[in-house]
Amino acid sequence: MTAPALARPGFVERAAGVSDSARWLGRLMLAPAVLYIALVVAVPFLMAIGYSFSNVTIGTSTPRFVGLENFRNALQDPAFLKALGNTAIFSLVSQTLVIVLASILAIALQRRFRGKWLVRLLILLPWVAPISLGSIGWLWIFDPVYSVINWTLRHVGILGPDSWPIWLGQPNLAMASIIGVHVWRTMPLATIISLGGLSSIPQDIHDAAEVDGAGFFRHLFVITLPLVLPILLVAVLFGLVFSVTDMIVVYVLTRGGPFDSTQVLASLAFFKSIDGGDLSGGAAVALFLLPVLAVCAVLLLRLARRAEVV
């Protein structure tokens, strides 16, 4: 009898056992991501919810529950209402522009032409470049004295000798400027997503439309766009969530000025709670759009699932 069959399994065998069991291997591999999200997203998120119902400030050590008072205060604050409106304008205008431009770009990029790789690289560049770096570049482009835009416009004769727009210093121009930069920044992702959607349409469908006699616009609006629509919507929702929650462009370019004309909810929450020390007030501002974003997120997940099934 030579049967050491009852020997306890060693570490290697046990590890092999874990990797064999799909259930445990799956959990093990998900763990880092779950941990990361829990610590960096979920904990601050829950803290923010807690703060928004309290009177906590940077100085207090004994927070007190105040119910919806922070939200009531926010609604009575003209700065908040202004930021709410700005957020809507900023997000909607920028994402409308993004989706139109990204679709055009994606359709153009689907064709074969010389130097396509270079164009693709250039389009992706704003996405891969650090946003602070890009924004600082834009800061210089919009500079009140050295603005490249003004210089160019004057030399081609569009700007007269008496006009010299201060891009970041005049309320409407400032909003247009941050929208412009945000479009520049988020278009690459939307383009890539649309490109993915476009290439998922079988060539036969395009050929059939061609043979069936569709001209360019019928082909585009009756066949191509409706077929990429689910995927375009994913890009739109991504862009919307990203625009509503992001403050980097505003922070670097205008700090919300002039006269709060470019203040958005995210930047207002930051200035209020971190710079101003009013943690509870800032939290209430930051959480204000949570229901809207939650709806967006649910829609996003549903669309993503539908795109998977099709």
Place this chain on the structure above:
Amino acid sequence: MATVETRALRKEFTGHTAVDGVDLTINEGEFLVLLGPSGCGKTTLLRMIAGLESQTSGDILIGGRVVNDLPPRARKIAMVFQSYALYPHLSVAKNIAFPLKAQGAPRESIAGEVDRAAKMFGIERLLHRKPRQLSGGERQRVALARAMVRHPDVFLLDEPLSNLDAKLRNLARDELKQFQRRLGTTTLYVTHDQVEAMGLGDRIAVMSGGTVRQLGRPQEVYDEPADTFVAGFLGSPPMNLVPVDGVLVGFRPEQLLAPGAPASEGVGPAVPMRFAVERVENLGAGRLLYGTLPDHAPDQKIIVSLAYTVHSSIEAGRTYDFRMHESNLKFFDPGTGRRVPARPLPARRSA
């Protein structure tokens, strides 16, 4: 209705020639089948006629008019794709209406035309459905309805039956032929399936390596193959090709007559030919015999097909006295593969 003509049509892709100088004329109202193995250039040829692919050189004429540089929509053609290429987001009715709308048909006439096409293909009750809710056979009918709804001059069909299961395919083939007969529209049909080609085509163009090897009526192409490629591509099992004295002798598996089988009439006298049977395959509807001709080519395996009606008992391992009508023997040059004139079969080597 129109004729379709290609003149010295060539298509080169980087590194290889897909279509190599094809001259083809499809008569008015004719059903012409392009038959060949995958990669023979038949689909490329079809796509060039459709205008989906531009030719490297040569001319395409539809209805006597050179259409070389016209886009597909200006060629008055309709195409059915292997995948059917139905627009997945549009209902069946809108799929069928699409070509009408695209060519600017008056709005009030569209519904009537769609109904007429749907009725013709028996898909009236599917009009409100989306393509993904249809079976393969139903999709194929929708694709056909969409193709014929605007009365094209030419139908181009790219393996439209290959996604159907075998049972449905026979039925669909028959229907397709009837529709084409009724409409009388010039039709070019691409397939790799010789049964479809034989059954559907008024004429068959057998393609290989980008060229047309033979063009003729189905029986002609089957009985009188122009070269060994055509001989081997048509027929199942294909023609037996036996090297005898520096020439390839070809005959169909069903042309070697078993002892006791009645001789065909009007094809001349039958000569005896011994056949050593190595294996018998009973296929229900007939028998396949595998073996050799010991007197002519003892090393060359051949296949003989016996019809259900032949009751002779044949066993593996024995040699029988079969017969063959000499007029059924075809002769090919072993170097070029081309047909050469018939000659008497060389005498038996051994008694």
